[in-house]
Amino acid sequence: MVEKLLADFRAGDKVAAARIITMLEKGDPKGKEILKDLYKQCGRGYVIGLTGPAGAGKSTLTDALVKELRKKDYRVGVVAIDPTSPFTGGALLGDRIRMGDIAMDPGVFIRSMGTRGNLGGLSWEARDALTVLDAFGCDYLIVETVGAGQSQVEVEKVVDTVVMVTVPGLGDDIQANKAGIMEIGDLYVVNKADRGDADQVVRYLEASLELGHKTEGWQPRVCKTIAWKGEGVADVLDAITAHRSFLEETGKLEEMRKIRTYEEIIARARKMVIDELKEYKGINEIVERVYNRDQDPITAAEELVNSVVK
């Protein structure tokens, strides 16, 4: 069954891809084996993160960006993290109804996911979905998240280009989050630019960026869009492409991805050990021993580690 699934996946069957993601979400052990296999084929997709406050029009911008990428015939995968929904996955072909037209496109794969208690952060399931879509042959992967402080940091860990989306009328909000925002964006989009004070927001962002930003040698651009009309979206893609070229030419993409690889391995190793520590059956006995002062907690911890990890 797994072999049939993998064969279908390799033949470009979206249903097979969706099934694999679901297996991974459900913690199916077969999913893990498949994931190991798929890793070999990934690393080719370029990962874009779209983040910003609720109501900034991130999903509309995502849709518009997908259409722009499709014009150039790129295959696109979208993982949309929805922190307001405890509901994850479900629909096989992408469950965002509003994305009707692009969801039907065989070159586009869309997946919505809850945050699994990660507070807007990126769950392992979301990372795994990106891996699956990368191996599926997507040239571009878009991760869409609501930009709370923590999730922004999280997004940085899996994304090559971070697009910060904002809208006019959030003045105070931007002020409050200024420091955090300015540290994180590789480019900035002022969406819903048909609203009155868009230019003011652009100027504000540009002025703030002069004070400092994330990457030495890269000056983040500020773009204006009206995403539902598709206006300005080509510019955003140009800016993404420029950032990508910058990262590739300076060797920073490789450097960044190696750091991410390191962090992923450490995080996975840590999770493995912690899961096993918590499940260790002999733990009550050890606790009794320490509670009764027959053993100190340091020796107990050492023993626990040795018992758990063979």
Place this chain on the structure above:
Amino acid sequence: MVEKLLADFRAGDKVAAARIITMLEKGDPKGKEILKDLYKQCGRGYVIGLTGPAGAGKSTLTDALVKELRKKDYRVGVVAIDPTSPFTGGALLGDRIRMGDIAMDPGVFIRSMGTRGNLGGLSWEARDALTVLDAFGCDYLIVETVGAGQSQVEVEKVVDTVVMVTVPGLGDDIQANKAGIMEIGDLYVVNKADRGDADQVVRYLEASLELGHKTEGWQPRVCKTIAWKGEGVADVLDAITAHRSFLEETGKLEEMRKIRTYEEIIARARKMVIDELKEYKGINEIVERVYNRDQDPITAAEELVNSVVK
């Protein structure tokens, strides 16, 4: 040298106790061996946590409580966490100058500590200091921390009775933190009760406590004190003693301490593994392999765990 130190420690030498705490703070490997040894002798001390906002007079109340405990001839150890100070330890006999009179008392041991980037939380070093003072024969251990949300949770992990200290004039502050505060205190102290609206704060706290609190079967008391005069402090000690009896008679003290033992062992085991994972010399090679897709990160993490933990 370690044997001499331990002999002095066992003979009740405060300088030896201070030295051991310093060794632990500095991460001296000999300190860890000593700590293992000391664990056998501890668990007898009763741990009181004093927490609350800056300016509530926690240290004055601590001093007053120490004096009250000394009247009954108990030995007392104090670990005062000062989040504003990056400076830790230092003075051998307790570095709080204002505690002049009680610091000279051979039955009292006082130690101030920075938070070591733990944001007001309890560092491992603070926990270790408590263990040392417990083994030193202190009947009561007082941990004094500034009550930020996170540190309150942390204090709960090592403390038998949590005393929440507040003062009149923080009305809004209490309101804002109400939920958190009401979940955490075993008793409440309104200090600086000579200020005008102390009774209002008491009524407010009592009304809030009727809506729910931490421990089933235990009704937290609200005490008023003027700590610098020593007024009301005997009542606080009575309330602590009542809470202690409650915990002992219901078996909750044992239950709580076993949970804490469990958590400490898991935390120590986790820290051990993580420290080793990060220090593993072969990590760069593994990262290269994964980055080059010669290995998947799951297998790499498994390998890493196996290499690190023998």
